[in-house]
Amino acid sequence: MEPILKLNNIGFKYEEKQILKDISLEVKAGEILGILGPNGSGKSTLLRVMDGILPPEKGEIFIKGKSYKSFSRNRLAREVAMVAQEQHFRFSFSCIEVVLMGRFPHLKRLQFENSNDLKIAADALKATHAFDFAERSIHDLSGGEKQRVLVARALAQEPRVILLDEPTSFLDLKFKREIFRLIASLSKEKGLGVAIVSHDIDLVSQYCSNIILLKNGTVYKTGDPDSVITAENIEDVYECPVLVDRNPLSNRPRVSVR
Amino acid sequence: MTDELKIKSILTPQKVIFVTLMMCITLVVVMVLSLVLGTADVSLKDVIGVITGSVPQDDPIRLIIFKIRLPRIILAGLVGFALSLGGVTFQAILRNPLADPFILGVSSGSAFGAVIAITVGFSFSIGVPLLSFGGALFTIFLVMFLGARKMGMESSTILLTGVIVNAFFTAIIMFFISTSADDRLHTMLFWLYGDLSQSQYTQLAIIGPFVLIAGLILYSFSRDLNIITTGDEMASQLGVNVSFTKNVGLITISLLMGLVVAFSGLIGFVGLIVPHLARMAFRADHRMLIPVASIGGAIFLIAADTLARTLVSPSELPVGVITAFLGAPFFLILLRKRGSHWSRS
Numbered sequence: 001m002e003p004i005l006k007l008n009n010i011g012f013k014y015e016e017k018q019i020l021k022d023i024s025l026e027v028k029a030g031e032i033l034g035i036l037g038p039n040g041s042g043k044s045t046l047l048r049v050m051d052g053i054l055p056p057e058k059g060e061i062f063i064k065g066k067s068y069k070s071f072s073r074n075r076l077a078r079e080v081a082m083v084a085q086e087q088h089f090r091f092s093f094s095c096i097e098v099v100l101m102g103r104f105p106h107l108k109r110l111q112f113e114n115s116n117d118l119k120i121a122a123d124a125l126k127a128t129h130a131f132d133f134a135e136r137s138i139h140d141l142s143g144g145e146k147q148r149v150l151v152a153r154a155l156a157q158e159p160r161v162i163l164l165d166e167p168t169s170f171l172d173l174k175f176k177r178e179i180f181r182l183i184a185s186l187s188k189e190k191g192l193g194v195a196i197v198s199h200d201i202d203l204v205s206q207y208c209s210n211i212i213l214l215k216n217g218t219v220y221k222t223g224d225p226d227s228v229i230t231a232e233n234i235e236d237v238y239e240c241p242v243l244v245d246r247n248p249l250s251n252r253p254r255v256s257v258r
Numbered sequence: 259m260t261d262e263l264k265i266k267s268i269l270t271p272q273k274v275i276f277v278t279l280m281m282c283i284t285l286v287v288v289m290v291l292s293l294v295l296g297t298a299d300v301s302l303k304d305v306i307g308v309i310t311g312s313v314p315q316d317d318p319i320r321l322i323i324f325k326i327r328l329p330r331i332i333l334a335g336l337v338g339f340a341l342s343l344g345g346v347t348f349q350a351i352l353r354n355p356l357a358d359p360f361i362l363g364v365s366s367g368s369a370f371g372a373v374i375a376i377t378v379g380f381s382f383s384i385g386v387p388l389l390s391f392g393g394a395l396f397t398i399f400l401v402m403f404l405g406a407r408k409m410g411m412e413s414s415t416i417l418l419t420g421v422i423v424n425a426f427f428t429a430i431i432m433f434f435i436s437t438s439a440d441d442r443l444h445t446m447l448f449w450l451y452g453d454l455s456q457s458q459y460t461q462l463a464i465i466g467p468f469v470l471i472a473g474l475i476l477y478s479f480s481r482d483l484n485i486i487t488t489g490d491e492m493a494s495q496l497g498v499n500v501s502f503t504k505n506v507g508l509i510t511i512s513l514l515m516g517l518v519v520a521f522s523g524l525i526g527f528v529g530l531i532v533p534h535l536a537r538m539a540f541r542a543d544h545r546m547l548i549p550v551a552s553i554g555g556a557i558f559l560i561a562a563d564t565l566a567r568t569l570v571s572p573s574e575l576p577v578g579v580i581t582a583f584l585g586a587p588f589f590l591i592l593l594r595k596r597g598s599h600w601s602r603s
C-alpha cells in the first residue's frame with residue numbers, strides 16, 4: 001500500500017548541532033508507527049519535522065506523494081495534526097470551543113464556524129468519547145479527559161495523519177490504556193496514519209504494527225515489534241540491562257528492567 | 259434537532275452583534291447621563307433641546323454641552339475603548355491575564371516626554387502630546403529592539419524588558435518631579451494620574467479614526483488570538499501565523515497607547531479590570547471579548563471621569579485616582595467571591 005506520509009533522508013540541525021541524521025520512514029493508512037528512543041535521541045524533534053513546524057535541513061517529506069514544500073502552513077494543518085504531551089490553557093475555553101479551534105485551517109479570516117464545522121467538532125468529541133463534557137471548561141477536566149479533547153481537536157482538523165508526542169506521559173494506567181485503544185480504533189476506522197512518540201515501550205509494542213527505534217538522531221532499527229524490541233537492541237539503545245519476554249495477552253515482546 | 263445544535267456555548271455572529279448593540283445602547287445612556295451631571299446645572303431637557311436645536315445658539319447651556327462636556331466625554335470614551343482593547347490584546351499575546359496595555363513601558367516613556375514638556379512649559383494642545391508620543395515611540399522601539407529574538411518576540415523577554423525600561427524612566431520622572439517648581443508640580447501630578455480635561459475636537463479627530471482602525475485590525479485577528487492563548491507552537495501547528503499576529507498586535511497597541519497617553523495622561527486599571535470583567539461574563543473567545551471589553555472600557559472611563567469632575571465639585575480629581583480607587587476594591591471583592599475566572603469556570 002502507498003504510504004500517506006514519507007520521509008526521505010531527513011537531516012535537522014539546531015545551532016550547528018546535528019539533531020537528526022538521515023532518517024527515512026513511512027506512515028501508512030490505518031497503521032500506528034511507534035517512535036521509541038531514549039531522552040535526547042531526537043524523537044520530539046522528528047515529530048516536529050514530520051509536522052512541518054521545523055523545516056528539515058536535508059531531505060524531503062511527502063504527503064500522498066506531494067512535497068511539504070508545496071504546502072502552505074494552513075494547507076499542511078489540514079493534512080497533519082499534532083497532539084502535544086501537555087497543553088496549558090491560560091484562559092477558560094469550553095471543550096467544544098477547543099475542538100472547534102481544529103477548524104481554524106479550514107476557515108477564512110473573518111468566518112465563523114457554521115453548522116458543518118459544528119457537526120465535525122461534535123462527531124470528533126463523540127469519537128473520543130468526550131461529547132458529554134462538550135460544554136465544560138477545559139480547566140475542569142482530568143488529565144485523561146483533557147487528552148481526549150485534544151485528540152478530538154486533532155480529528156476536527158480532518159487530517160490524513162495524526163502525530164502524538166508522548167500523549168500519555170502524565171496519565172495513569174487506566175487513561176494510558178484508554179488513549180492507546182482510542183488511537184488504535186481511530187486509525188483503523190478512519191484510515192488515519194498515526195505516529196506516536198512514547199517512553200512506554202510495552203504499550204508501543206502492544207499497539208503499534210511498526211516501530212522505529214532512534215539513537216543519537218539516527219534510525220537504529222526499524223520494523224515490526226518482534227524484530228525491533230529485542231533485549232540486544234533495547235540494551236544497546238537505552239544503555240540499561242533488560243529482559244525481553246512475551247506479553248501473554250498480546251503475544252508481543254515485553255520489556256522488564258533487570 | 260441534533261445533539262450538536264443543542265450546544266449552547268457556541269458563538270454565533272448573531273450573539274456578537276446582539277451583545278455589541280446592547281453595549282452601544284448602554285454607552286449612549288451613560289454618555290447622556292454624563293452630559294447632564296456636572297458643576298453647572300444642565301437638565302435632560304436642555305440636552306434634548308440642544309440636540310434637536312430648540313435651544314438658541316447663544317445660550318450658555320449650548321456652550322457647556324458642546325464645548326466643555328461633550329468633547330471630554332468623547333475623549334474619555336475613546337481612551338477607555340483604547341485602553342481596554344490594549345489590555346485584551348496584550349493579555350492574549352503575552353498569555354498573561356495580568357498584562358495591562360502599559361506593560362511594555364509605553365506609559366513611562368510617554369510620561370517621561372510629557373514631564374519634560376511640562377517642565378519646559380510647553381502647551382497642552384501641541385507640545386505635551388507631541389513629546390509624550392515621541393517618548394512612547396522611543397520606548398516601544400527600545401523594548402522591541404531589546405526583546406527581539408531570532409524566533410520572533412518572546413513573551414517573558416518582552417515583559418522583563420518592559421519592566422526594566424519602566425523602572426528606568428520612572429526614576430528620571432521622579433528626578434524631574436523632585437526638582438520642579440511648585441506651580442508645575444500640580445500639573446505634572448495631574449497628568450501622571452490621568453487628565454481628560456484638556457480635550458479638544460481637533461484631538462478627537464486624530465484619536466478617533468486611529469482607535470477605530472486599531473479596533474478593526476485587531477478584531478480581524480480575534481480567532482488567531484484565541485489560539486495563541488493556548489500556546490505558540492500549537493497555534494502555528496493549527497496554521498496561525500504566530501509571529502506576524504504578535505507583531506501586528508504589539509505594534510498596533512503600542513502606537514495606540516502612545517497616542518492615547520499623549521492626550522490623556524496615565525490612566526491605570528481600565529486595561530486590566532474591564533477585559534477581566536468581560537472575560538468573566540462572556541468567556542475567552544476574542545470575537546466576543548474584543549467588542550465587549552472595548553465598549554465596556556469606554557463606558558467605564560466615561561463613568562469614572564464623570565465622578566472625577568463631580569465628586570469634589572467645583573474642584574476636580576484626576577480620573578486615574580477614581581479608576582484605581584473604585585477599581586481596586588471592586589476587583590478584589592470579585593476575586594474573593596468568584597475566584598480567578600481565567601483559570602476556573
